Amino acid sequence: MKYNILGKNIEVTKGLENAVIDKLHKLDKYFNDQTPVQVMLSVEKQRHIIEITIPFNGQILRGEIDGKDMYAIIDDAVAIIERQIVRFKNKLRRRHRGNPVSFAEDFMGVDYDDDELLKIDRKKQFAIKPMDVEEAIMQMELVGHTFFVYRDAQSEEVNVVYKRKNGTYGLIEPIVG
Known part of the structure; x- marks a missing residue:
């Protein structure tokens, strides 16, 4: 994957950058080497925020989380992206077959049953005025x-x-x- 790590109101030190890349390597099994990953690290008052965005072929996977410790929330943001990938794998695969910026072949070989995951639990209707x-x-x-x-x-x-x-x-x- 191709990483682009940016900071807003925070200096992205080599240690912080290495920590982010180390945690993002967990996603390597899902994507090929050409997949771009943008990471925005920011600080607002006492709140640290990490946003991970993976755009490909008109779709966007995005995970955002905040907390008091930047190093501690990196794992949580990566976990959000990983859950999205596994949950929507089959649907994303059907849309992006044969595209160079896509999922890794090893990941694509394993099937997940996504029918149960995408179930409407409740339906509402209302007049729109x-x-x-x-x-x-x-x-x-x-x-x-x-x-x-x-x-x-x-x-x-x-x-x-x-x-x-x-x-x-x-x-x-x-x-x-």
């Missing part, structure tokens, strides 16, 4: 959820507002095209 983003945020807060689906009053498109970990809000808008 037109509203603006502020009303959608208020509705989300009133029902106590971390996201809310609504139809934008201006564009008539279905949008999603969500609450981010840092307490701010995000908006997902479709791109028509």
Whole structure:
């Protein structure tokens, strides 16, 4: 794998870089040598954050975790990526067969039963009424959820507002095209 390790509000020392690469070697059995891996290490106040992103063929595997000790959370972030790989292996394999930036052949030889892993446990239906983003945020807060689906009053498109970990809000808008 090709590593790109960056730091935000933290100096990426050789020791820290070696620790990250050492832990990421656990993922070598899943990917080939050309797979890019981006690691962002950052510090916000007393919180250390590691984000591992592995983009390939339009798909993105991403693991993010925070904690008080950067060295301690590296294992957790790698474990998140590994769970995603194993859980979605068969589906990802069908989409990326024959591509040079792909999974390692040894990993592809083992089958996992992903039918049980991707099971819808509950289904909800609700009417979507037109509203603006502020009303959608208020509705989300009133029902106590971390996201809310609504139809934008201006564009008539279905949008999603969500609450981010840092307490701010995000908006997902479709791109028509």
